[in-house]
Amino acid sequence: MNLILFGAPGAGKGTQSELLIKNLGMTQISTGDLFRAAIKGQTDLGKKAQEYMDKGQLVPDSIVIGMVEEVLKKGVNNFILDGFPRTVAQAEALDNLLNKMTLSIGKAIFLEVPMEILMDRLTGRRVCKNCGAVYHIVSKPTKTEGKCDNCGGEVVQRNDDKAEVIGTRLKNYQEFTSPLKEFYKKSGKYIQVDGNRDTAQVYTEIEKIIG
Numbered sequence: 001m002n003l004i005l006f007g008a009p010g011a012g013k014g015t016q017s018e019l020l021i022k023n024l025g026m027t028q029i030s031t032g033d034l035f036r037a038a039i040k041g042q043t044d045l046g047k048k049a050q051e052y053m054d055k056g057q058l059v060p061d062s063i064v065i066g067m068v069e070e071v072l073k074k075g076v077n078n079f080i081l082d083g084f085p086r087t088v089a090q091a092e093a094l095d096n097l098l099n100k101m102t103l104s105i106g107k108a109i110f111l112e113v114p115m116e117i118l119m120d121r122l123t124g125r126r127v128c129k130n131c132g133a134v135y136h137i138v139s140k141p142t143k144t145e146g147k148c149d150n151c152g153g154e155v156v157q158r159n160d161d162k163a164e165v166i167g168t169r170l171k172n173y174q175e176f177t178s179p180l181k182e183f184y185k186k187s188g189k190y191i192q193v194d195g196n197r198d199t200a201q202v203y204t205e206i207e208k209i210i211g
């Protein structure tokens with residue numbers, strides 16, 4: 001089944017995607033990760049995206065949609081869309097793309113997490129510059145400070161997880177992404193999952209939904 005995982009920044013989309021990849025062999029399509037890879041590779045796409053990302057703003061729809069189209073064209077299946085769509089225009093464009101490619105989405109899972117918890121998760125989040133592993137200074141610290149447990153890479157705070165940028169990201173989420181709940185309710189694909197629990201508990205529920 002192809003899935004959409006959506007929710008506010010820090011809701012746990014990436015963490016749950018990792019588990020779905022590991023346990024069910026699903027393929028993750030994370031637009032945030034694709035942009036970060038493009039920035040690392042200093043491509044034109046990366047340069048354009050970075051201007052928006054560093055300020056906590058959404059990358060324009062046309063850029064994001066074009067990027068996702070390229071990935072879908074490669075013939076993926078059993079995939080999780082993580083962080084896409086993030087606007088109603090993106091959701092409509094996705095429907096068109098999927099129709100063209102005779103693909104479909106089984107469920108759009110919304111991870112619900114209260115705002116004050118999101119703030120704490122985002123300000124404490126740290127990531128490995130090398131392999132992308134995600135840590136939290138309180139709930140999941142690295143064994144050695146600043147060093148990734150998996151690969152020994154440098155563990156840092158994402159530019160857009162700095163306190164001054166988080167406010168913009170959460171505001172944009174409310175304004176542009178939150179309306180997707182209504183969009184997917186209308187399509188009958190919407191399912192809400194309480195994301196303010198243990199990672200394992202959230203995962204068990206998602207696995208049940210997938211069936």
Ligand code: AMP
Nearest residue numbers: 031032052053057058059064083084086
């Ligand atoms: P994420 O890793 O999903 O939190 O994404 C990091 C940043 O990448 C976001 O704050 C946006 O600037 C950009 N981004 C990722 N996905 C999208 C999207 N679907 N639409 C617009 N911007 C996006």
